[in-house]
Amino acid sequence: MGLEEAIPVDGYLTTQLSRVINWARRSSVWPMPFATACCGIELMATASSRYDLARFGAEVFRFSPRQADLMIVAGRVSVKMMPVLQRIYLQMTEPKWVISMGACASTGGVFDTYAVVQGVDQFMPVDVYVPGCPPRPEMLIEGVMAIQKIIDEDNIPYDGEGNRKPLEIELFADNTKPVDVTIDHT
Ligand code: SF4
Numbered sequence: 001m002g003l004e005e006a007i008p009v010d011g012y013l014t015t016q017l018s019r020v021i022n023w024a025r026r027s028s029v030w031p032m033p034f035a036t037a038c039c040g041i042e043l044m045a046t047a048s049s050r051y052d053l054a055r056f057g058a059e060v061f062r063f064s065p066r067q068a069d070l071m072i073v074a075g076r077v078s079v080k081m082m083p084v085l086q087r088i089y090l091q092m093t094e095p096k097w098v099i100s101m102g103a104c105a106s107t108g109g110v111f112d113t114y115a116v117v118q119g120v121d122q123f124m125p126v127d128v129y130v131p132g133c134p135p136r137p138e139m140l141i142e143g144v145m146a147i148q149k150i151i152d153e154d155n156i157p158y159d160g161e162g163n164r165k166p167l168e169i170e171l172f173a174d175n176t177k178p179v180d181v182t183i184d185h186t
Contacts, residue, residue: 018154022154023152026152028057029069030069030070031058031060031068031072032065033061034074035074035075036075037104038134039134040074042134046137051138053144056148068092069095069096070096070097071089071092071096073098073099073120074101074105076104076111077116082120086123095164097167098124099127099143100129103132103133105120109133125165126168127166128169132173
């Protein structure tokens, strides 16, 4: 790979342990897909060869919450289903992250009925809202990258009592606004 010429073989590197840990964490974000509807198809496409989520180390979809640290809610969630989603979230490893993918997960979308949750953030913390109906795979990748940026900067936000605070990053479909990763730790 040419690394041998760039770095002397008997040389050494120094860095902070936290940098190495964050690098490893952000390079191996393992998603827990909670795909209930059409957004799930775009989620699958994101992991396919055309979009290749593996470039970001996030292609290892786990169906066991204890082996996952990124919940991706893709599709509408019914009121009856919400306790299941909450339980899966609680079983995931810390530090963990949540992406709300698409209009239905974030707001209920066109399903303005008593049976559909009008935004999963009413019942669980959401770190990134990915817009669209459905969002394109590039948009979901943007959401994953936003979380990687937070991990790189070790900006895991906790409130004064040690509880995890949601990042609440909004992505914009036309990419006119850069992702704001400034976090209020108060
Ligand atoms: S946001 Fe659109 S594409 Fe996604 S689950 Fe809802 S209706 Fe389907």
